[in-house]
Amino acid sequence: MKKDNFRSPDFYSTDTLFNEEQLLVRDAVREWVKENVSPIIEDCALSGKFPDHLIKKLAEIGGFGGFLPSKYGGAEIDYTSYGLMMQELERGDSAIRVLSSVQSIVMNTIYSLGSEDQKLNYLPKLASGEIIGSFGMSEPSHGSDPSSMMSHYEEKDGYYLVNGSKMWIGHAPICDLAVVWAKGPSNKFGGFIVERNTEGFTTAKIEKKWSFRASETGELIFQNMKVPKENLLVETDNIKDLFNRLNIGRFGVAWGTLGIAMECYDVALKYSSERKQFGNNINSYQLIQKKLVDMLTEITKSQVLTWRLGLLMDKDEASFEQISMAKKINVKMACEVAKISRSVLGGMGITGEYPIMRHINNLEALVTYQGTDEIHTLIIGKKITGISAIK
Numbered sequence: 001m002k003k004d005n006f007r008s009p010d011f012y013s014t015d016t017l018f019n020e021e022q023l024l025v026r027d028a029v030r031e032w033v034k035e036n037v038s039p040i041i042e043d044c045a046l047s048g049k050f051p052d053h054l055i056k057k058l059a060e061i062g063g064f065g066g067f068l069p070s071k072y073g074g075a076e077i078d079y080t081s082y083g084l085m086m087q088e089l090e091r092g093d094s095a096i097r098v099l100s101s102v103q104s105i106v107m108n109t110i111y112s113l114g115s116e117d118q119k120l121n122y123l124p125k126l127a128s129g130e131i132i133g134s135f136g137m138s139e140p141s142h143g144s145d146p147s148s149m150m151s152h153y154e155e156k157d158g159y160y161l162v163n164g165s166k167m168w169i170g171h172a173p174i175c176d177l178a179v180v181w182a183k184g185p186s187n188k189f190g191g192f193i194v195e196r197n198t199e200g201f202t203t204a205k206i207e208k209k210w211s212f213r214a215s216e217t218g219e220l221i222f223q224n225m226k227v228p229k230e231n232l233l234v235e236t237d238n239i240k241d242l243f244n245r246l247n248i249g250r251f252g253v254a255w256g257t258l259g260i261a262m263e264c265y266d267v268a269l270k271y272s273s274e275r276k277q278f279g280n281n282i283n284s285y286q287l288i289q290k291k292l293v294d295m296l297t298e299i300t301k302s303q304v305l306t307w308r309l310g311l312l313m314d315k316d317e318a319s320f321e322q323i324s325m326a327k328k329i330n331v332k333m334a335c336e337v338a339k340i341s342r343s344v345l346g347g348m349g350i351t352g353e354y355p356i357m358r359h360i361n362n363l364e365a366l367v368t369y370q371g372t373d374e375i376h377t378l379i380i381g382k383k384i385t386g387i388s389a390i391k
């Protein structure tokens, strides 16, 4: 496949930092997105339709938990390859990256905390897309502060009785199972695998949203829900056991938002080379060139940072705080790049003829999703001062 077939800003030759396998994954996913996502995604976003026909297709290219061992349905790719996959999927649309990400968070949680029986029972089905998972931590009254969650459980004879609810949960309305968190006796946290047909378990869809329009988001509701004993994943008094599950999701957002920025830059570069005003292509004007240079500069800095984060993940050396910094930087960078891109396109920038406004809308959720900019700032602030500013 010829490299120049691809749109891809690479001013600092970061491509040379990736190995052959990583580039193969990236290029294959990029082609897959062009073939399967680009032709339909604008209509899906406009009509608020989740493209469920892509579930099985995404599974076929290792889109679900690809970094896990093959014994559990994974493709044994490294984290950098997984990151490049997120970059390309979100370049298509956040809904598609979310589809892969949520499934992968659920799988990673079961893989890292579950028993061998739980892994063998659920992971291959999640990997193949036979079942869809959701991950329920946030609640209506506790988003940034999940340690104060109200969902609670108590142990009964043969089952756990769980009450409460979860809010803003990706794939809640369509999930076959949910990994959910609740508080138990002595301030312990319990993680549970909840199957769709569990007594007392229902879901609801959030209908009116202007972001992640092609994604299903909703609530998980537990009303005297009876979770069989064998579906307990973990019981812990350390909140970090919950927070660490978010690492793979935040890593995915860091890469995904880089993909959005790359797409917005490419579209602006092409549009400005074709659009004429005052008798010349607009890319010949200094103010437009400055915009293009500003976009490329920010993308280039993020490409180097994100590559480095992938390497740290592959060496199992990436800290929670380093992942926070990449999530925070890349979301902010992509917001700025997308807005500049929209201005380069003038009025066309707000239409569905181009992906820019859709990405801008998605970025509004990404500022909040997987931890807000403020919370990541406080996480890093605590790391460098040793003082938690969260009281």
Ligand SMILES: Cc1cc2nc3c(=O)[nH]c(=O)nc-3n(C[C@H](O)[C@H](O)[C@H](O)COP(=O)(O)OP(=O)(O)OC[C@H]3O[C@@H](n4cnc5c(N)ncnc54)[C@H](O)[C@@H]3O)c2cc1C
Pocket: 102, 135, 136, 137, 138, 140, 141, 142, 143, 144, 145, 167, 168, 169, 170, 171, 212, 217, 365, 368, 369, 370, 371, 372, 373, 374, 375, 389, 390, 391
């Ligand atoms: C589209 C979408 C999908 C999502 N998917 C999932 C999912 O699959 N699973 C899941 O568990 N969650 C999910 N979430 C929830 C997400 O993680 C939360 O929205 C996020 O953690 C913020 O919580 P909140 O919305 O309740 O905002 P709040 O916590 O109420 O925060 C409101 C504002 O206050 C700020 N703030 C809060 N505390 C402080 C402080 N100490 N200092 C300074 N500022 C502060 C925040 O930064 C924010 O700006 C999703 C969210 C969205 C929007």
